[in-house]
Amino acid sequence: MQTVAVFTDTYLPTVNGVTYTIETWRDCWRARGGRMPVVYPESNRYRPGPEEHSVSSLPFPFYPGFRFGRPRIPSAVSEADPDIVHTHTPFALGLAGRRLATRADLPLVASYHTPASEYAEYISDHLSGPLRHIAERYEQWFFRQADAVVVPSRAAAAQVSAGGTPVHVVSNGVDLGLFEPATEAAVAAFRDRHDLPGGPLVGYTGRHGHEKRLDDLLAATREVEVTLVVGGDGPARSELERAAASRDDVVFLGFLHRSELPTFYTALDAFGFPSPVETQGLVALEAIACGTPVVAADGGALSETVVDGETGYHFEPGDIDAFAAAIRRALADRQQLSERCLTERDALSVERSIDALEDVYDTVANSAARRLVR
Numbered sequence: 001m002q003t004v005a006v007f008t009d010t011y012l013p014t015v016n017g018v019t020y021t022i023e024t025w026r027d028c029w030r031a032r033g034g035r036m037p038v039v040y041p042e043s044n045r046y047r048p049g050p051e052e053h054s055v056s057s058l059p060f061p062f063y064p065g066f067r068f069g070r071p072r073i074p075s076a077v078s079e080a081d082p083d084i085v086h087t088h089t090p091f092a093l094g095l096a097g098r099r100l101a102t103r104a105d106l107p108l109v110a111s112y113h114t115p116a117s118e119y120a121e122y123i124s125d126h127l128s129g130p131l132r133h134i135a136e137r138y139e140q141w142f143f144r145q146a147d148a149v150v151v152p153s154r155a156a157a158a159q160v161s162a163g164g165t166p167v168h169v170v171s172n173g174v175d176l177g178l179f180e181p182a183t184e185a186a187v188a189a190f191r192d193r194h195d196l197p198g199g200p201l202v203g204y205t206g207r208h209g210h211e212k213r214l215d216d217l218l219a220a221t222r223e224v225e226v227t228l229v230v231g232g233d234g235p236a237r238s239e240l241e242r243a244a245a246s247r248d249d250v251v252f253l254g255f256l257h258r259s260e261l262p263t264f265y266t267a268l269d270a271f272g273f274p275s276p277v278e279t280q281g282l283v284a285l286e287a288i289a290c291g292t293p294v295v296a297a298d299g300g301a302l303s304e305t306v307v308d309g310e311t312g313y314h315f316e317p318g319d320i321d322a323f324a325a326a327i328r329r330a331l332a333d334r335q336q337l338s339e340r341c342l343t344e345r346d347a348l349s350v351e352r353s354i355d356a357l358e359d360v361y362d363t364v365a366n367s368a369a370r371r372l373v374r
Helices: 017-031 075-079 092-105 116-123 128-143 152-159 186-193 216-220 239-244 258-267 284-291 322-332 334-343 350-373
Strands: 004-007 038-041 053-054 057-059 065-071 085-088 108-111 147-149 167-169 199-202 227-232 248-252 270-273 295-298 310-316
Touching: 004 017, 017 147, 017 284, 017 350, 038 065, 038 092, 065 092, 075 092, 085 092, 085 350, 092 108, 108 350, 152 167, 167 350, 186 258, 199 216, 199 258, 199 295, 216 227, 216 239, 216 270, 216 322, 227 258, 227 310, 239 248, 258 284, 270 284, 270 322, 284 295, 310 322, 322 334
Parallel strands: 004 038, 004 085, 038 053, 085 108, 108 147, 147 167, 199 227, 199 270, 227 248, 270 295, 295 310
Antiparallel strands: 057 065
8 A cells, every 4th residue: 555645725623624624534444554654734723643743834814714724745744755646636735745745746636726816705705716716827837736636526537627637536435434324312412512492404514604505594594483503603603693683493412522423414314415525525525425405506516416306406506495395305205315424424434435545545646656657
Protein backbone atom coordinates (compact mmCIF):
# COMPACT_ATOMS: atom_id res chain seq x y z
CA MET A 1 0.00 0.00 0.00
CA GLN A 2 1.23 3.48 -0.89
CA THR A 3 2.01 6.35 1.42
CA VAL A 4 -0.27 9.23 0.43
CA ALA A 5 0.46 12.76 1.66
CA VAL A 6 -2.83 14.61 2.17
CA PHE A 7 -3.12 18.42 2.20
CA THR A 8 -6.32 20.18 3.29
CA ASP A 9 -7.42 23.68 4.28
CA THR A 10 -10.22 22.34 6.48
CA TYR A 11 -9.78 19.74 9.16
CA LEU A 12 -10.66 18.94 12.73
CA PRO A 13 -11.93 20.48 14.95
CA THR A 14 -13.97 22.03 12.11
CA VAL A 15 -16.83 19.64 11.41
CA ASN A 16 -18.07 19.19 7.86
CA GLY A 17 -18.23 16.61 5.09
CA VAL A 18 -14.66 17.27 3.99
CA THR A 19 -13.11 16.70 7.42
CA TYR A 20 -15.22 13.60 8.02
CA THR A 21 -14.25 12.20 4.63
CA ILE A 22 -10.52 12.80 5.12
CA GLU A 23 -10.60 11.28 8.61
CA THR A 24 -12.60 8.22 7.51
CA TRP A 25 -10.49 7.62 4.38
CA ARG A 26 -7.30 7.92 6.41
CA ASP A 27 -8.47 5.40 9.01
CA CYS A 28 -9.55 2.93 6.30
CA TRP A 29 -6.27 3.40 4.41
CA ARG A 30 -4.29 2.68 7.57
CA ALA A 31 -6.40 -0.41 8.25
CA ARG A 32 -5.31 -1.73 4.86
CA GLY A 33 -1.65 -1.21 5.67
CA GLY A 34 -1.05 2.16 4.01
CA ARG A 35 -0.04 5.52 5.44
CA MET A 36 -1.85 8.82 4.95
CA PRO A 37 -0.18 11.72 6.79
CA VAL A 38 -2.43 14.81 6.84
CA VAL A 39 -1.26 18.43 6.63
CA TYR A 40 -3.81 20.98 7.89
CA PRO A 41 -4.08 24.50 9.42
CA GLU A 42 -3.25 24.56 13.11
CA SER A 43 -5.96 25.18 15.70
CA ASN A 44 -5.51 25.66 19.43
CA ARG A 45 -8.73 23.66 19.86
CA TYR A 46 -7.31 20.47 18.38
CA ARG A 47 -4.39 18.32 19.44
CA PRO A 48 -2.88 16.45 16.50
CA GLY A 49 -2.80 12.67 16.51
CA PRO A 50 -0.36 10.29 14.80
CA GLU A 51 0.65 11.48 11.33
CA GLU A 52 -1.33 14.70 11.63
CA HIS A 53 0.86 17.73 10.89
CA SER A 54 -0.38 21.26 11.49
CA VAL A 55 1.05 24.41 9.94
CA SER A 56 0.68 27.96 11.21
CA SER A 57 -2.53 29.60 10.06
CA LEU A 58 -4.67 32.72 10.07
CA PRO A 59 -8.46 32.99 10.41
CA PHE A 60 -10.46 33.68 7.27
CA PRO A 61 -12.35 36.85 8.30
CA PHE A 62 -15.36 36.23 6.08
CA TYR A 63 -16.11 32.65 7.15
CA PRO A 64 -15.97 31.70 10.86
CA GLY A 65 -14.18 28.43 11.54
CA PHE A 66 -12.19 28.43 8.30
CA ARG A 67 -8.46 29.14 8.48
CA PHE A 68 -5.78 29.81 5.89
CA GLY A 69 -2.79 27.60 6.51
CA ARG A 70 0.70 28.74 5.64
CA PRO A 71 1.52 26.92 2.38
CA ARG A 72 4.48 24.97 3.70
CA ILE A 73 5.49 21.31 3.66
CA PRO A 74 6.27 19.88 7.11
CA SER A 75 9.62 18.09 7.10
CA ALA A 76 8.00 15.00 8.64
CA VAL A 77 5.80 14.65 5.55
CA SER A 78 8.73 14.89 3.14
CA GLU A 79 10.65 12.40 5.27
CA ALA A 80 7.71 9.97 5.10
CA ASP A 81 8.77 9.47 1.46
CA PRO A 82 5.23 9.63 0.01
CA ASP A 83 4.32 7.86 -3.20
CA ILE A 84 1.39 10.15 -4.03
CA VAL A 85 0.15 13.61 -3.03
CA HIS A 86 -3.60 14.10 -2.57
CA THR A 87 -4.96 17.63 -2.09
CA HIS A 88 -8.46 18.31 -0.79
CA THR A 89 -8.25 22.04 -1.54
CA PRO A 90 -7.00 24.21 -4.40
CA PHE A 91 -5.96 26.99 -2.04
CA ALA A 92 -3.09 27.54 0.39
CA LEU A 93 -2.27 24.01 1.48
CA GLY A 94 -3.32 22.69 -1.91
CA LEU A 95 -0.49 24.79 -3.36
CA ALA A 96 1.89 23.28 -0.78
CA GLY A 97 0.83 19.82 -1.87
CA ARG A 98 1.32 20.73 -5.53
CA ARG A 99 4.81 22.03 -4.71
CA LEU A 100 5.71 18.76 -2.97
CA ALA A 101 4.46 16.75 -5.95
CA THR A 102 6.46 18.90 -8.37
CA ARG A 103 9.62 18.91 -6.28
CA ALA A 104 9.61 15.14 -5.65
CA ASP A 105 8.17 14.24 -9.08
CA LEU A 106 5.15 12.55 -7.50
CA PRO A 107 1.65 11.99 -8.92
CA LEU A 108 -0.84 14.65 -7.82
CA VAL A 109 -4.48 13.75 -7.12
CA ALA A 110 -6.90 16.62 -6.39
CA SER A 111 -10.32 16.23 -4.77
CA TYR A 112 -13.19 18.52 -5.73
CA HIS A 113 -15.49 18.92 -2.73
CA THR A 114 -17.03 22.38 -3.06
CA PRO A 115 -16.95 24.90 -5.91
CA ALA A 116 -14.46 27.60 -4.96
CA SER A 117 -16.87 30.20 -6.35
CA GLU A 118 -19.33 29.49 -3.51
CA TYR A 119 -17.10 31.38 -1.08
CA ALA A 120 -17.41 34.58 -3.13
CA GLU A 121 -20.73 35.60 -1.57
CA TYR A 122 -19.20 35.37 1.90
CA ILE A 123 -16.63 37.99 0.93
CA SER A 124 -18.86 40.53 -0.83
CA ASP A 125 -22.39 40.53 -2.23
CA HIS A 126 -21.51 43.37 -4.59
CA LEU A 127 -18.36 41.71 -5.92
CA SER A 128 -19.64 38.14 -5.90
CA GLY A 129 -19.88 38.04 -9.72
CA PRO A 130 -16.26 39.01 -10.49
CA LEU A 131 -14.99 36.99 -7.52
CA ARG A 132 -16.83 33.90 -8.73
CA HIS A 133 -15.23 34.27 -12.14
CA ILE A 134 -11.76 34.61 -10.64
CA ALA A 135 -12.34 31.63 -8.35
CA GLU A 136 -13.56 29.45 -11.23
CA ARG A 137 -10.56 30.35 -13.41
CA TYR A 138 -8.15 29.67 -10.56
CA GLU A 139 -9.78 26.34 -9.72
CA GLN A 140 -9.61 25.30 -13.37
CA TRP A 141 -5.91 26.16 -13.47
CA PHE A 142 -5.23 24.13 -10.31
CA PHE A 143 -7.03 21.01 -11.50
CA ARG A 144 -5.19 21.12 -14.81
CA GLN A 145 -1.95 20.68 -12.86
CA ALA A 146 -3.14 17.39 -11.36
CA ASP A 147 -2.76 13.87 -12.71
CA ALA A 148 -6.31 13.00 -11.61
CA VAL A 149 -9.31 14.79 -10.14
CA VAL A 150 -11.56 12.91 -7.71
CA VAL A 151 -15.21 13.96 -7.38
CA PRO A 152 -17.92 12.45 -5.13
CA SER A 153 -20.75 12.22 -7.68
CA ARG A 154 -21.64 12.27 -11.36
CA ALA A 155 -23.20 15.70 -10.83
CA ALA A 156 -19.89 17.00 -9.52
CA ALA A 157 -18.06 15.41 -12.46
CA ALA A 158 -20.31 17.35 -14.84
CA GLN A 159 -19.71 20.55 -12.88
CA VAL A 160 -15.94 20.49 -12.45
CA SER A 161 -13.76 22.10 -15.10
CA ALA A 162 -10.54 20.11 -15.18
CA GLY A 163 -9.29 20.64 -18.71
CA GLY A 164 -7.74 17.42 -19.93
CA THR A 165 -7.17 15.96 -16.45
CA PRO A 166 -9.00 12.62 -15.97
CA VAL A 167 -11.96 12.89 -13.57
CA HIS A 168 -12.86 9.91 -11.37
CA VAL A 169 -16.12 9.55 -9.42
CA VAL A 170 -15.39 8.23 -5.91
CA SER A 171 -18.21 8.52 -3.39
CA ASN A 172 -17.20 9.82 0.01
CA GLY A 173 -18.81 6.70 1.46
CA VAL A 174 -20.34 5.96 4.85
CA ASP A 175 -18.84 4.15 7.82
CA LEU A 176 -21.50 1.45 8.14
CA GLY A 177 -20.03 0.30 11.45
CA LEU A 178 -21.13 3.62 12.93
CA PHE A 179 -24.11 4.62 10.80
CA GLU A 180 -26.77 2.01 11.41
CA PRO A 181 -30.29 2.21 12.91
CA ALA A 182 -30.25 2.94 16.63
CA THR A 183 -32.30 0.95 19.10
CA GLU A 184 -35.70 2.13 20.33
CA ALA A 185 -34.21 2.63 23.78
CA ALA A 186 -31.44 4.82 22.38
CA VAL A 187 -33.95 6.91 20.42
CA ALA A 188 -36.16 7.33 23.50
CA ALA A 189 -33.15 8.44 25.54
CA PHE A 190 -32.13 10.90 22.80
CA ARG A 191 -35.63 12.42 22.78
CA ASP A 192 -35.58 12.76 26.56
CA ARG A 193 -32.06 14.22 26.62
CA HIS A 194 -32.97 16.92 24.12
CA ASP A 195 -36.52 17.42 25.42
CA LEU A 196 -38.10 16.55 22.06
CA PRO A 197 -41.90 16.26 22.01
CA GLY A 198 -43.85 13.25 20.80
CA GLY A 199 -45.07 13.08 17.23
CA PRO A 200 -43.21 13.08 13.92
CA LEU A 201 -39.79 14.68 13.63
CA VAL A 202 -38.24 16.20 10.52
CA GLY A 203 -34.66 17.29 10.81
CA TYR A 204 -31.36 18.41 9.38
CA THR A 205 -27.80 18.35 10.61
CA GLY A 206 -24.64 19.67 9.02
CA ARG A 207 -23.07 22.97 8.15
CA HIS A 208 -25.41 25.96 8.27
CA GLY A 209 -24.25 27.70 5.10
CA HIS A 210 -26.35 30.35 3.37
CA GLU A 211 -26.10 28.42 0.09
CA LYS A 212 -27.85 25.42 1.70
CA ARG A 213 -31.15 27.35 1.85
CA LEU A 214 -32.13 26.05 5.27
CA ASP A 215 -34.66 28.87 5.53
CA ASP A 216 -36.67 26.86 2.97
CA LEU A 217 -36.78 24.03 5.51
CA LEU A 218 -38.20 26.43 8.10
CA ALA A 219 -40.83 27.63 5.64
CA ALA A 220 -41.85 24.16 4.44
CA THR A 221 -42.26 22.66 7.91
CA ARG A 222 -44.46 25.57 8.95
CA GLU A 223 -47.10 23.98 6.71
CA VAL A 224 -46.73 20.45 8.17
CA GLU A 225 -47.60 19.16 11.64
CA VAL A 226 -44.11 18.12 12.70
CA THR A 227 -41.34 19.23 15.00
CA LEU A 228 -38.29 20.46 13.11
CA VAL A 229 -35.02 19.43 14.76
CA VAL A 230 -31.87 21.15 13.53
CA GLY A 231 -28.36 20.07 14.45
CA GLY A 232 -25.01 21.54 13.45
CA ASP A 233 -23.61 25.03 13.16
CA GLY A 234 -22.35 27.55 10.65
CA PRO A 235 -22.56 31.13 9.35
CA ALA A 236 -26.33 31.07 8.80
CA ARG A 237 -27.28 29.67 12.19
CA SER A 238 -28.00 32.97 13.95
CA GLU A 239 -30.29 34.10 11.11
CA LEU A 240 -32.15 30.79 11.20
CA GLU A 241 -32.64 31.01 14.95
CA ARG A 242 -34.00 34.54 14.63
CA ALA A 243 -36.38 33.44 11.88
CA ALA A 244 -37.69 30.62 14.08
CA ALA A 245 -37.79 32.59 17.34
CA SER A 246 -41.61 32.83 17.38
CA ARG A 247 -42.14 29.10 16.74
CA ASP A 248 -42.44 26.40 19.37
CA ASP A 249 -42.14 23.58 16.84
CA VAL A 250 -38.45 24.16 16.00
CA VAL A 251 -35.59 22.87 18.15
CA PHE A 252 -31.95 23.80 17.56
CA LEU A 253 -29.60 21.21 19.01
CA GLY A 254 -26.33 22.84 18.03
CA PHE A 255 -23.27 20.71 17.42
CA LEU A 256 -23.86 16.97 17.74
CA HIS A 257 -20.93 14.66 18.39
CA ARG A 258 -20.44 12.18 15.59
CA SER A 259 -21.34 9.31 17.91
CA GLU A 260 -24.80 10.88 18.41
CA LEU A 261 -25.62 11.17 14.71
CA PRO A 262 -26.91 7.62 14.10
CA THR A 263 -29.43 8.05 16.92
CA PHE A 264 -30.35 11.51 15.63
CA TYR A 265 -31.03 10.16 12.14
CA THR A 266 -32.98 7.18 13.46
CA ALA A 267 -35.15 9.45 15.61
CA LEU A 268 -36.23 11.41 12.53
CA ASP A 269 -39.19 10.42 10.38
CA ALA A 270 -37.65 12.31 7.47
CA PHE A 271 -34.43 14.21 6.79
CA GLY A 272 -34.97 17.53 5.00
CA PHE A 273 -32.25 18.74 2.64
CA PRO A 274 -33.13 21.85 0.59
CA SER A 275 -29.61 22.58 -0.74
CA PRO A 276 -29.43 22.51 -4.57
CA VAL A 277 -25.62 22.86 -4.70
CA GLU A 278 -24.30 19.70 -3.06
CA THR A 279 -21.44 17.81 -4.69
CA GLN A 280 -22.67 14.76 -2.78
CA GLY A 281 -24.42 15.60 0.50
CA LEU A 282 -22.77 13.15 2.89
CA VAL A 283 -25.41 13.66 5.59
CA ALA A 284 -28.06 12.37 3.17
CA LEU A 285 -26.08 9.14 2.73
CA GLU A 286 -25.70 8.81 6.50
CA ALA A 287 -29.43 9.28 7.04
CA ILE A 288 -30.24 6.64 4.40
CA ALA A 289 -27.77 4.23 6.01
CA CYS A 290 -29.74 4.64 9.26
CA GLY A 291 -33.03 3.89 7.50
CA THR A 292 -34.30 7.48 7.38
CA PRO A 293 -35.81 8.74 4.09
CA VAL A 294 -34.53 12.02 2.68
CA VAL A 295 -36.64 14.82 1.21
CA ALA A 296 -34.19 16.63 -1.05
CA ALA A 297 -33.96 19.41 -3.57
CA ASP A 298 -33.85 18.05 -7.10
CA GLY A 299 -30.54 19.70 -7.87
CA GLY A 300 -26.82 19.02 -7.71
CA ALA A 301 -25.76 15.62 -6.44
CA LEU A 302 -28.97 15.17 -4.44
CA SER A 303 -30.74 14.43 -7.72
CA GLU A 304 -28.80 11.14 -7.82
CA THR A 305 -28.16 10.57 -4.09
CA VAL A 306 -31.89 10.27 -3.38
CA VAL A 307 -34.05 7.93 -5.46
CA ASP A 308 -37.75 8.86 -5.57
CA GLY A 309 -39.94 6.23 -3.96
CA GLU A 310 -36.88 4.29 -2.78
CA THR A 311 -34.82 6.42 -0.41
CA GLY A 312 -37.03 9.51 -0.29
CA TYR A 313 -38.58 12.16 -2.53
CA HIS A 314 -37.48 15.23 -4.45
CA PHE A 315 -38.95 18.68 -4.88
CA GLU A 316 -38.08 21.55 -7.19
CA PRO A 317 -35.54 23.83 -5.45
CA GLY A 318 -37.18 26.87 -3.93
CA ASP A 319 -40.74 25.55 -4.29
CA ILE A 320 -41.93 25.64 -0.68
CA ASP A 321 -45.33 24.11 -1.39
CA ALA A 322 -43.70 21.21 -3.23
CA PHE A 323 -41.20 20.81 -0.39
CA ALA A 324 -44.02 20.59 2.16
CA ALA A 325 -45.93 18.12 -0.04
CA ALA A 326 -42.82 15.92 -0.39
CA ILE A 327 -42.38 15.92 3.40
CA ARG A 328 -46.01 14.82 3.87
CA ARG A 329 -45.53 12.07 1.31
CA ALA A 330 -42.35 10.84 2.99
CA LEU A 331 -44.10 10.77 6.38
CA ALA A 332 -46.99 8.78 4.92
CA ASP A 333 -44.59 6.29 3.31
CA ARG A 334 -42.10 6.26 6.16
CA GLN A 335 -42.16 2.51 6.86
CA GLN A 336 -41.69 1.29 3.29
CA LEU A 337 -39.10 3.98 2.50
CA SER A 338 -37.13 3.04 5.60
CA GLU A 339 -37.03 -0.61 4.56
CA ARG A 340 -35.82 0.34 1.09
CA CYS A 341 -33.17 2.66 2.54
CA LEU A 342 -31.72 -0.22 4.52
CA THR A 343 -31.41 -2.36 1.40
CA GLU A 344 -29.07 0.31 -0.01
CA ARG A 345 -26.63 0.23 2.91
CA ASP A 346 -23.95 -1.94 1.31
CA ALA A 347 -23.79 0.29 -1.77
CA LEU A 348 -22.96 3.28 0.48
CA SER A 349 -20.02 1.64 2.27
CA VAL A 350 -16.79 3.61 2.62
CA GLU A 351 -14.93 0.37 1.93
CA ARG A 352 -16.24 0.51 -1.64
CA SER A 353 -15.01 4.09 -1.83
CA ILE A 354 -11.53 3.06 -0.71
CA ASP A 355 -11.51 0.30 -3.34
CA ALA A 356 -12.22 2.95 -5.98
CA LEU A 357 -9.68 5.37 -4.49
CA GLU A 358 -7.01 2.69 -4.53
CA ASP A 359 -7.72 2.16 -8.24
CA VAL A 360 -7.18 5.89 -8.85
CA TYR A 361 -3.89 5.84 -6.94
CA ASP A 362 -2.70 2.77 -8.86
CA THR A 363 -3.61 4.44 -12.15
CA VAL A 364 -1.64 7.64 -11.49
CA ALA A 365 1.28 5.70 -9.98
CA ASN A 366 1.50 3.47 -13.06
CA SER A 367 1.32 6.51 -15.34
CA ALA A 368 4.13 8.15 -13.40
CA ALA A 369 6.22 4.98 -13.65
CA ARG A 370 5.73 4.91 -17.42
CA ARG A 371 6.90 8.51 -17.65
CA LEU A 372 10.08 7.64 -15.72
CA VAL A 373 10.79 4.66 -18.02
CA ARG A 374 10.63 6.94 -21.03
